[in-house]
Every structure is written in C-alpha cells, then in structure tokens.
Amino acid sequence: QSVLTQPPSASGTPGQRVTISCSGSSSNIAVNTVHWYRQLPGTAPKLLIYSNNQRPSGVPDRFSGSESGTSASLAISGLQSEDEADYYCASWDDSLNGLVFGGGTKLTVL
Amino acid sequence: QVQLQESGPGLVKPSETLSLTCTVSGDSMSGYHWSWIRQSPGKGLEWIAYISNSGTTNYNPALKSRLTTSIDMSKNRFSLKLTSVTAADTAVYYCARGSLSYSYLRGSQLTLDYWGQGTLVTVSA
Numbered sequence: 001q002s003v004l005t006q007p008p009s010a011s012g013t014p015g016q017r018v019t020i021s022c023s024g025s026s027s028n029i030a031v032n033t034v035h036w037y038r039q040l041p042g043t044a045p046k047l048l049i050y051s052n053n054q055r056p057s058g059v060p061d062r063f064s065g066s067e068s069g070t071s072a073s074l075a076i077s078g079l080q081s082e083d084e085a086d087y088y089c090a091s092w093d094d095s096l097n098g099l100v101f102g103g104g105t106k107l108t109v110l
Numbered sequence: 111q112v113q114l115q116e117s118g119p120g121l122v123k124p125s126e127t128l129s130l131t132c133t134v135s136g137d138s139m140s141g142y143h144w145s146w147i148r149q150s151p152g153k154g155l156e157w158i159a160y161i162s163n164s165g166t167t168n169y170n171p172a173l174k175s176r177l178t179t180s181i182d183m184s185k186n187r188f189s190l191k192l193t194s195v196t197a198a199d200t201a202v203y204y205c206a207r208g209s210l211s212y213s214y215l216r217g218s219q220l221t222l223d224y225w226g227q228g229t230l231v232t233v234s235a
Contacts, residue, residue, distance in 0.1 A: 002154055031217045032216070032217035032218050032219060033216050033217060033219045035219070035221055035222075037155075037222070043227075044204055044225040044226065044227050044228050045147075045155065045204070045222075045225055046225070047221065047222060047223050050219070050221045050223075051216060051219060051221075052216075056223065088154065088155055090155075090157075090222075091219075092217065092218040092219055092220055094217075094218070096170075096171055097168065097171070098157055098168065098169075098170050098171065099145075099157040099220045100157070101154055101155040101156065101157065102154070103154045104154045104155070
C-alpha cells in the first residue's frame with residue numbers, strides 16, 4: 001500500500017481535459033512539494049512536473065500541476081493518444097525521511 | 111545529455127546479495143543525490159536510497175537493515191548492495207540523478223530528473 005493515494009485508472013477522449021489526483025498527509029504533501037512522473041509502457045519514468053507546478057524543459061504546457069493542503073493534482077489538457085501512460089506522484093515524507101510515491105494511475109485515451 | 115546505465119546480474123538466488131552499479135555519463139556527479147528506485151512486476155515505484163557525491167546516504171526505512179550504497183567519483187559510478195534477498199525483491203531496478211533541496215516555503219524535495227533504462231533482477235533458486 002502506497003503512502004500517497006492515486007486512483008488506479010483514468011480515461012478521456014482526444015482533446016479532452018483530464019485530471020489525476022494524489023492524496024497525502026501532513027508529513028508529505030502538506031509540507032513538501034509534489035512531483036509527477038510519466039511512465040510510457042516498457043520505459044523508465046520521466047519527470048513531468050516538479051515543485052508542484054513547474055515543467056522541465058521540453059514538457060508541453062498541456063501538462064500542469066497544482067497542490068492544496070494534503071492533496072495534489074495533475075491536469076492534462078488537449079489529450080492525445082500518446083499520453084496513454086502510467087502517471088505517478090511523489091513527495092518527500094518527513095516522518096519516513098524519504099521519498100514516497102503514489103501507486104500510479106493508468107491513463108487510457110479512448 | 112546525462113545518461114545513466116544500470117548493470118549487474120539479472121538473477122540472484124534467495125538469501126544472497128543483490129549488487130548493482132550505475133554508470134553516469136554526460137555530466138559531473140558533483141552536487142547531486144544519486145538514487146535507486148525499484149518497481150516490482152506490475153506494481154508501482156518504490157524509492158530505495160540515495161547517496162551524495164560526498165558520501166551522505168539516506169535509505170528507505172523498510173530496507174535500511176539490508177542496504178549499502180557507495181559512490182566512486184573517479185569512475186563516474188555508484189553502487190547498491192541489498193543483502194538476504196527474497197522473491198519480494200524481484201523488480202526492475204532504476205538508478206536516477208536527484209536534486210535535493212530544502213526551503214522554508216517549499217519544504218524538502220528530491221527531484222529525479224534523469225533515469226537509467228532499468229534492469230530486471232529476478233530472485234529465484
């Protein structure tokens with residue numbers, strides 16, 4: 001069981017906007033920033049969002065992150081077929097003194 | 111372009127020690143926190159540990175008693191040893207470059223910006 005909670009699946013049609021939630025607690029998301037990683041099938045995870053809402057160079061602005069209290073969200077607008085992947089949130093946990101991940105959300109583009 | 115490559119045995123017997131090395135190319139290892147993450151088949155990601163260029167380490171509490179990490183700056187590589195492995199340790203093991211920071215406003219963050227392709231380690235007799 002993961003420290004951060006994500007819905008196991010999400011879906012949308014091309015062009016739609018979808019959001020993926022990530023729920024944590026007072027020892028992680030409430031006090032530390034959230035990062036999002038995308039994992040395409042058979043590949044290594046890739047940093048998508050860091051520091052709650054910052055995009056690394058090369059990540060399109062269709063991807064955005066937000067955080068409030070003990071929860072965070074990843075939003076993907078203008079959904080494309082190549083967005084089909086697993087998405088993971090992560091945050092530092094002060095109680096565990098380590099990095100914790102969500103269980104991952106499998107995004108399907110219908 | 112920073113590149114990381116994991117190497118090590120793909121098969122380890124139960125109760126033995128899993129040993130992996132990550133070789134870094136394309137940039138200096140200074141100033142970063144070099145991390146290990148694993149993913150059991152069909153499962154999510156689990157952070158294992160990090161080691162800094164100065165040798166500072168931080169381990170996942172659930173694995174700490176079995177873990178050792180080391181770094182060799184002269185050879186641009188860092189390593190992981192996990193002792194007394196069981197089938198539960200079967201996973202794809204990734205190495206990654208991490209940036210660790212703390213601020214009053216944002217708290218702590220470990221950002222993993224470059225990852226290796228991963229290597230599958232199976233624990234089986």
